[in-house]
Amino acid sequence: MDNPFQDPLRFERHVPECVMVIFGANGDLTKRKLMPALYRLAYDRRLSTGFSVIGISRTGMTDDAFREKMFESVKEFVGDGFDPEVWNSFAQGVFYLPGDVGDLESYRRLGERIGEISKTREVASNVLFYLATQPSQYAEIAQGLGQAGLAKDSGWRRLVVEKPFGRDLESARELSEKLHRHFPESEVWRIDHYLGKETVQNILAFRFGNGIFEPLWNRRYVNHVQITGAESIGVEGRGAYYQEAGALRDMIQNHLLQVMATVAMEPSASFRPDSVRDERSKLLRSIRVWKPEEVLENAVPGQYGPARIGGEEMPGFRQEQGVKPDSQTDTYAAVTVLVDNWRWAGIPFYIRTGKRLPKRVSEIAIQFNEAPLQIFNHQEDFRAPNLLILRIQPEEGISLKFVSKRPGAGMTLRPVSMDFNYGSSFGERSPEAYETLLLDAMIGDATLYTRQDMVEASWTVVDAIRQVWDATKFEFPNYAAGSWGPAQADEMLARRGHCWRRP
Amino acid sequence: MSATVSPENILKDLGNLWVDLARQGGQGGSGVLRACTMTLVVLCGEHDDQQAIGETIARLMPQHPSRAIVVRVSRSAEWSLQARVFAQCWTPFGERRHICAEEIEITSAESALSDVAPLILPLPVADLPVVLWCRDVRLLDVPGFAGIESLANRVIFNDAPVPIVQSVLTQGKAVGDLAWTRLTRWRELIARIFANRGLAVLPNFSQVKVRWPAPSGYYMAAWLEDGLRRAGAQPRVEVDIAPAHERRIELVSPDLSVTVSQCSGQCAEIRINDAAHQSVLPETSEYSLMREELAIAGHDPVFERVLPAAARLAVSS
Numbered sequence: 001m002d003n004p005f006q007d008p009l010r011f012e013r014h015v016p017e018c019v020m021v022i023f024g025a026n027g028d029l030t031k032r033k034l035m036p037a038l039y040r041l042a043y044d045r046r047l048s049t050g051f052s053v054i055g056i057s058r059t060g061m062t063d064d065a066f067r068e069k070m071f072e073s074v075k076e077f078v079g080d081g082f083d084p085e086v087w088n089s090f091a092q093g094v095f096y097l098p099g100d101v102g103d104l105e106s107y108r109r110l111g112e113r114i115g116e117i118s119k120t121r122e123v124a125s126n127v128l129f130y131l132a133t134q135p136s137q138y139a140e141i142a143q144g145l146g147q148a149g150l151a152k153d154s155g156w157r158r159l160v161v162e163k164p165f166g167r168d169l170e171s172a173r174e175l176s177e178k179l180h181r182h183f184p185e186s187e188v189w190r191i192d193h194y195l196g197k198e199t200v201q202n203i204l205a206f207r208f209g210n211g212i213f214e215p216l217w218n219r220r221y222v223n224h225v226q227i228t229g230a231e232s233i234g235v236e237g238r239g240a241y242y243q244e245a246g247a248l249r250d251m252i253q254n255h256l257l258q259v260m261a262t263v264a265m266e267p268s269a270s271f272r273p274d275s276v277r278d279e280r281s282k283l284l285r286s287i288r289v290w291k292p293e294e295v296l297e298n299a300v301p302g303q304y305g306p307a308r309i310g311g312e313e314m315p316g317f318r319q320e321q322g323v324k325p326d327s328q329t330d331t332y333a334a335v336t337v338l339v340d341n342w343r344w345a346g347i348p349f350y351i352r353t354g355k356r357l358p359k360r361v362s363e364i365a366i367q368f369n370e371a372p373l374q375i376f377n378h379q380e381d382f383r384a385p386n387l388l389i390l391r392i393q394p395e396e397g398i399s400l401k402f403v404s405k406r407p408g409a410g411m412t413l414r415p416v417s418m419d420f421n422y423g424s425s426f427g428e429r430s431p432e433a434y435e436t437l438l439l440d441a442m443i444g445d446a447t448l449y450t451r452q453d454m455v456e457a458s459w460t461v462v463d464a465i466r467q468v469w470d471a472t473k474f475e476f477p478n479y480a481a482g483s484w485g486p487a488q489a490d491e492m493l494a495r496r497g498h499c500w501r502r503p
Numbered sequence: 504m505s506a507t508v509s510p511e512n513i514l515k516d517l518g519n520l521w522v523d524l525a526r527q528g529g530q531g532g533s534g535v536l537r538a539c540t541m542t543l544v545v546l547c548g549e550h551d552d553q554q555a556i557g558e559t560i561a562r563l564m565p566q567h568p569s570r571a572i573v574v575r576v577s578r579s580a581e582w583s584l585q586a587r588v589f590a591q592c593w594t595p596f597g598e599r600r601h602i603c604a605e606e607i608e609i610t611s612a613e614s615a616l617s618d619v620a621p622l623i624l625p626l627p628v629a630d631l632p633v634v635l636w637c638r639d640v641r642l643l644d645v646p647g648f649a650g651i652e653s654l655a656n657r658v659i660f661n662d663a664p665v666p667i668v669q670s671v672l673t674q675g676k677a678v679g680d681l682a683w684t685r686l687t688r689w690r691e692l693i694a695r696i697f698a699n700r701g702l703a704v705l706p707n708f709s710q711v712k713v714r715w716p717a718p719s720g721y722y723m724a725a726w727l728e729d730g731l732r733r734a735g736a737q738p739r740v741e742v743d744i745a746p747a748h749e750r751r752i753e754l755v756s757p758d759l760s761v762t763v764s765q766c767s768g769q770c771a772e773i774r775i776n777d778a779a780h781q782s783v784l785p786e787t788s789e790y791s792l793m794r795e796e797l798a799i800a801g802h803d804p805v806f807e808r809v810l811p812a813a814a815r816l817a818v819s820s
Contacts, residue, residue, distance in 0.1 A: 003694055003697060003698055003702060004705070004729075004730040004731070004733035004734045005690065005693055005694035005697060005726075005730040006694055007687075007690060007691075007694070007805045009799060009803060009804070009805065010687050010690075010691075010795065010799075010803075010805075011687070011690075011691045011694065012691070014695065014698065045785065421536065
């Protein structure tokens with residue numbers, strides 16, 4: 001029976017009592033993202049009264065030392081909104097346990113600590129295990145939790161894992177198989193923080209909450225789609241890690257293909273987690289997998305070289321610390337994606353991402369077909385295509401570009417933009433992606449989490465490209481830091497009569 | 504301020520206001536963005552604290568940017584009608600650009616109230632919802648004010664008599680009352696008591712006793728009755744009008760007694776048979792209540808379901 005007293009329009013979503021165990025508690029992700037997100041949830045009174053955090057890492061530390069460390073980082077990353085009183089109350093539920101993920105004794109002690117905390121803070125036996133560690137430790141931790149009997153109990157036990165979910169299809173399957181030995185798929189929560197961003201969620205509202213866009217959302221009216229995830233920074237000291245990953249694996253396999261799936265998926269029958277995820281998954285499985293001989297025409301890798309930007313010398317990727325001088329790693333990737341279904345057949349989705357591009361911007365641009373008959377001749381401007389731009393960051397919002405008559409005599413046209421700015425229409429602070437996603441995991445709403453079939457579908461697409469790239473020796477570097485990527489990426493679009501827009 | 508108070512002059516003043524703001528923003532180089540998601544018409548009561556209302560509206564603007572039209576009544580006015588326009592601006596954290604929403608303030612002498620409605624009717628922003636915040640129901644009896652009410656997509660009252668609120672609903676209009684909004688955190692607390700395993704006991708409750716200030720008490724009793732009936736119970740409902748510090752509800756079944764009552768400070772005590780614990784309730788203000796109400800764009804199904812029973816209880820007590 002549903003609770004007859006529920007009022008979903010007004011009541012906040014009920015967050016059950018739980019303990020969150022963070023493996024890798026001494027790492028950057030915990031300091032920069034997880035703890036600030038948890039603090040903000042506490043500030044907004046979204047967490048349950050007895051909510052507790054147990055941080056685990058190898059470093060020896062007391063509870064108080066861990067609290068002090070987290071206090072400093074939360075204060076730094078939350079900024080002006082920091083309230084010491086809220087922190088003091090929140091910190092009473094923050095604990096620390098030194099432990100090695102390879103040592104079974106650590107899990108036994110963890111079990112005892114969960115038991116103690118559940119008792120003293122009157123928390124039900126619900127536990128969220130968050131793996132903020134090296135991906136190579138995921139399977140080991142799942143096994144440790146399973147062997148110590150922590151993967152099952154009277155309450156729920158959920159395992160949240162960060163990307164990358166494997167390095168390719170084979171390793172992704174292998175990882176899942178290892179996790180599934182102890183946690184069923186329904187309790188494995190693969191987090192993709194891009195999907196937690198408000199504007200990405202807003203794509204669903206925009207498409208399926210309005211009547212006017214969906215009729216245009218198909219091959220008949222859409223000319224092509226460009227998805228950009230550009231970063232202005234370089235590898236920022238993560239050269240050694242990045243050298244093994246590359247842009248295709250680091251951004252396209254997960255974030256950008258998920259965004260694309262959200263833009264292109266069919267409407268789901270309901271807004272239930274599995275309905276939405278089924279449609280996203282179906283879309284990913286409809287992506288055409290390039291044959292080896294098609295790859296180089298439809299997927300362009302790039303690597304930045306040195307440049308002088310704003311009077312400062314920027315090193316090329318090969319000059320970054322920890323990077324081999326002859327590295328073949330892609331710091332830029334541009335891919336043409338075709339979707340083999342009735343809605344999108346023949347419509348290219350161009351996806352690009354890169355480091356050291358001119359600015360940090362993530363957006364989706366849907367370019368519509370031109371008017372069938374051009375009656376305003378001899379003008380260049382009127383050819384500006386209609387564009388619908390969904391801006392993910394930095395300034396979340398939606399813009400529609402169209403042409404308009406310039407005031408004055410004569411029929412001079414010029415492109416104009418109609419802007420919706422998320423921040424100004426809704427003055428409330430947009431929650432950070434991690435706030436949304438952590439809350440969803442506690443509540444049990446998996447809509448924004450990635451399922452194994454989705455991971456496998458994306459790896460299938462990416463592996464086909466990766467295998468050809470790995471077997472090819474590219475002339476790197478092929479773009480200067482601060483530029484919009486290699487010329488070959490422009491040529492890739494030009495072959496289909498298109499060009500990259502400048503975000 | 505325009506020499507003659509007319510809709511045309513007010514709209515002209517608004518146009519000039521935006522030109523001025525754009526100039527000021529342009530000089531600073533950061534620009535001004537106009538934000539508007541609705542028209543909010545506020546009918547203030549004669550005894551309302553005008554400054555407090557002004558502050559509430561200013562606080563609401565960043566969350567619900569609107570064209571706010573505030574109607575004030577002045578008994579001491581030597582003139583009959585005055586209007587002024589101004590902007591409420593704010594700068595989002597980390598941005599340089601100002602965001603502004605517009606406000607029209609109309610002050611009327613009591614004798615000129617009947618001239619106010621024709622002034623307001625042309626002012627709402629086209630194609631966006633109109634929300635009427637009626638702080639004094641007596642104003643709806645002023646000639647022409649019914650026209651303002653019918654213009655509104657949603658009417659929000661401040662502790663209006665329940666039958667009046669219901670009469671607006673019977674016209675098919677979305678309606679709210681801050682007397683109901685004040686109950687949200689209490690209702691949430693009660694819903695949590697019965698979440699999951701607690702649901703099984705709901706059909707056994709045979710009696711509901713509510714001690715609460717009016718009109719919120721009628722809503723609380725009607726809501727409890729509605730919830731229990733939906734769970735299969737046939738409760739007898741009693742409402743006692745009591746001061747705020749004595750707020751208390753009691754649900755009784757043959758083997759279970761659940762009491763939720765006000766304790767000192769912003770807190771509620773929940774007692775289930777002999778076991779008791781306390782829960783902190785966040786403080787409410789007119790700003791927080793209106794913020795919650797304005798977040799609801801259309802009909803509020805739970806309130807509207809409860810309203811007829813609340814009206815029945817109000818009339819019968």
